[in-house]
Amino acid sequence: MSYAVSIEKMDKVLKELKKKYRVYAPIRFEKRGRYSDTDLIRYAEIDSVKDVVYNEKSDFSPKEVIHPITQTLFHFTEYEYRESQIDDKEILIFAHPCDINGIKRLDTIFLENGNNEDVYYKRLRDKVKFVLMECQEDWDTCFCISMGSNQTDDYSLAIKFGEDQLSVEVKDNEFEGFFASEEEIDFTYKFVTANQEEVNLPKIDDKEMLKKVYDLKMWEDYNARCKDCGACTSACVTCSCFTTSDVIYSENGRVGERRRVWASCQHEDFTEMAGGHSFRNTPADRMRFRTLHKVYDYKERFGEEHMCVGCGRCTDRCNQLISFSKTINKLTEEVNRLQKEVN
Amino acid sequence: MSENISLPKPYKITDIIKETEIEYTFRVEADLEVEHGQFFQISLPKVGEAPISISGIGDNWLEFTIRKVGKVTNEVFELEVGENLFMRGPYGSSFPINEYKDKDLVVIAGGTGVSPVRSTLKYFYENSDSIKSLYLIAGFKDEDSILFEEDLEKFKSEFNTIYTLDKEKIDGFEVGFVTDHIAKVPFDSFENYNVIIVGPPVMMDAAAKEVLKNGVVEEKIWVSFERKMSCAIGKCGHCKIDETYVCLEGPVFNYTKAKDLLD
Numbered sequence: 001m002s003y004a005v006s007i008e009k010m011d012k013v014l015k016e017l018k019k020k021y022r023v024y025a026p027i028r029f030e031k032r033g034r035y036s037d038t039d040l041i042r043y044a045e046i047d048s049v050k051d052v053v054y055n056e057k058s059d060f061s062p063k064e065v066i067h068p069i070t071q072t073l074f075h076f077t078e079y080e081y082r083e084s085q086i087d088d089k090e091i092l093i094f095a096h097p098c099d100i101n102g103i104k105r106l107d108t109i110f111l112e113n114g115n116n117e118d119v120y121y122k123r124l125r126d127k128v129k130f131v132l133m134e135c136q137e138d139w140d141t142c143f144c145i146s147m148g149s150n151q152t153d154d155y156s157l158a159i160k161f162g163e164d165q166l167s168v169e170v171k172d173n174e175f176e177g178f179f180a181s182e183e184e185i186d187f188t189y190k191f192v193t194a195n196q197e198e199v200n201l202p203k204i205d206d207k208e209m210l211k212k213v214y215d216l217k218m219w220e221d222y223n224a225r226c227k228d229c230g231a232c233t234s235a236c237v238t239c240s241c242f243t244t245s246d247v248i249y250s251e252n253g254r255v256g257e258r259r260r261v262w263a264s265c266q267h268e269d270f271t272e273m274a275g276g277h278s279f280r281n282t283p284a285d286r287m288r289f290r291t292l293h294k295v296y297d298y299k300e301r302f303g304e305e306h307m308c309v310g311c312g313r314c315t316d317r318c319n320q321l322i323s324f325s326k327t328i329n330k331l332t333e334e335v336n337r338l339q340k341e342v343n
Numbered sequence: 344m345s346e347n348i349s350l351p352k353p354y355k356i357t358d359i360i361k362e363t364e365i366e367y368t369f370r371v372e373a374d375l376e377v378e379h380g381q382f383f384q385i386s387l388p389k390v391g392e393a394p395i396s397i398s399g400i401g402d403n404w405l406e407f408t409i410r411k412v413g414k415v416t417n418e419v420f421e422l423e424v425g426e427n428l429f430m431r432g433p434y435g436s437s438f439p440i441n442e443y444k445d446k447d448l449v450v451i452a453g454g455t456g457v458s459p460v461r462s463t464l465k466y467f468y469e470n471s472d473s474i475k476s477l478y479l480i481a482g483f484k485d486e487d488s489i490l491f492e493e494d495l496e497k498f499k500s501e502f503n504t505i506y507t508l509d510k511e512k513i514d515g516f517e518v519g520f521v522t523d524h525i526a527k528v529p530f531d532s533f534e535n536y537n538v539i540i541v542g543p544p545v546m547m548d549a550a551a552k553e554v555l556k557n558g559v560v561e562e563k564i565w566v567s568f569e570r571k572m573s574c575a576i577g578k579c580g581h582c583k584i585d586e587t588y589v590c591l592e593g594p595v596f597n598y599t600k601a602k603d604l605l606d
């Protein structure tokens with residue numbers, strides 16, 4: 001059922017919902033952007049739907065709600081490890097289709113890979129319901145359609161934001177009661193059907209081709225351009241890598257906690273082993289690694305879909321103006337060229 | 344609630360054997376199903392975690408041979424008999440012992456690489472009827488870095504052994520890299536056999552090339568990889584090479600797979 005809901009009414013609903021849920025949405029942090037006089041848009045808990053930024057892409061994805069930048073895993077003493085605890089509030093996340101699909105990719109890593117479930121991810125993920133936000137325009141770096149991630153049916157509510165009114169589709173019966181007295185309307189959520197940016201995906205059929213892809217000259221361009229900052233991986237909704245480290249509370253004690261912190265394959269020390277030996281030693285190697293993970297080997301492993309959902313945030317965040325869609329297109333051109341050489 | 348497999352558990356240290364100045368073998372009480380070639384995450388509160396191979400398997404004990412190189416391993420060396428070693432595991436793939444049975448086996452190991460293959464060697468030493476022959480080529484840098492001296496001595500009675508030091512000449516040891524001695528293995532006389540190669544990456548590459556030159560087919564070669572690991576359960580991404588997670592599908596790989604694992 002769909003309803004026309006005023007902002008005031010929606011805020012009342014929100015107030016009720018907040019008794020049971022933590023409600024997260026992209027909101028604006030003024031003057032906190034990367035450049036002077038720019039804002040930062042990222043996920044945080046909201047008190048009013050007026051705060052939700054629905055007509056601009058958020059700089060960061062909602063992944064940090066379920067896979068926080070830093071997360072305590074254990075508290076320890078010298079004699080025991082105790083699993084960290086969380087409260088029992090449920091979670092509601094306002095998100096666009098690409099991000100909901102992105103979180104499905106995280107599910108694959110955290111809940112399926114290795115046939116084991118990561119308890120820290122699962123305990124948050126199990127609480128999550130989505131409020132789907134309609135994309136009112138196609139932002140210039142989006143390529144969700146090429147990645148097949150412009151649609152989803154995993155949502156409880158779908159919302160189209162207007163100046164002073166919202167159109168709300170209620171899909172999850174749990175929420176029907178909140179809107180029963182509102183005016184019923186004919187609203188169906190519209191998924192984006194065209195992007196300005198189109199991406200062609202590479203067809204790497206075998207290991208022979210993969211080896212040739214490794215040796216492509218195109219990667220070397222990134223030695224001059226990529227500065228290993230990792231902004232792309234922290235903005236990416238599907239990047240899941242982390243490093244664990246221990247923190248002690250006092251100098252001489254053994255009381256402390258084990259945490260995990262986001263890690264980036266673009267950083268030099270990502271593969272460094274004891275003795276200083278590391279792999280993928282140039283920005284070119286690391287760019288190749290990240291690109292192939294997003295549009296080749298994740299799919300090789302899990303079969304269904306590529307890891308990248310085409311949200312374009314890596315492109316938006318790159319200080320060096322490296323466009324990920326251009327990188328993929330270039331790779332595909334090169335693979336096609338190599339293919340022709342074989343035939 | 345599913346079980347938290349990243350929860351470290353305490354294992355009591357029952358013995359510490361000093362192999363070299365910087366490599367000790369820690370024996371802990373443990374009654375667990377483990378396989379030859381698997382590893383554990385040694386997990387010390389306050390310092391962190393490090394993947395360490397199982398170097399010995401007993402009825403109710405396990406051994407780990409640890410080289411002191413940094414944060415976690417330094418701290419392990421502070422532990423004494425009777426204290427607890429926190430660990431989680433076992434993780435990863437193992438050497439397919441059953442496939443090696445009733446055939447000839449060649450083991451080429453360099454330095455600390457002897458450690459992950461030691462339990463396999465001990466198994467076939469104790470069950471020498473279950474293997475046709477075993478050729479062991481073990482190499483170390485110098486006299487001070489020789490590991491498992493007692494075992495090496497014992498192995499001589501059941502296996503064909505070649506022990507070698509990179510440059511030094513001492514009793515019982517040849518001179519040169521392990522690769523210099525591969526040609527001495529009578530591959531031609533074997534009907535059906537397997538080759539295990541474990542050691543530093545450069546050594547494994549060179550040894551694999553050398554055995555291939557001696558007519559060994561790729562399917563018969565087994566290697567064990569080392570990669571940076573943080574979680575050991577397929578989540579943190581540090582060990583990934585293409586679509587392969589070394590902590591899950593490795594550390595033991597057949598060469599047909601290993602040769603395509605490029606960084």
Ligand SMILES: Cc1cc2nc3c(=O)[nH]c(=O)nc-3n(C[C@H](O)[C@H](O)[C@H](O)COP(=O)(O)OP(=O)(O)OC[C@H]3O[C@@H](n4cnc5c(N)ncnc54)[C@H](O)[C@@H]3O)c2cc1C
Pocket residue numbers: 273274275276277382392393394395396397407408409410411412413414415416417455458459568569570571572594
């Ligand atoms: C599957 C597997 C099995 C393993 N089995 C064994 C085993 O049986 N026995 C064993 O001893 N080891 C084994 N290892 C290796 C072992 O895991 C590492 O030696 C261990 O993680 C080191 O941890 P640490 O905290 O002590 O050292 P760290 O403190 O992490 O590293 C210390 C070393 O790295 C160097 N280093 C650190 N940071 C830098 C830097 N920024 N630049 C240059 N150098 C740096 C230091 O100089 C020092 O030499 C295995 C590894 C894997 C993946």
Ligand code: FES
Pocket residue numbers: 571572573574575576577578579580581582583588589590591
């Ligand atoms: S060590 Fe974390 S994924 Fe393999």
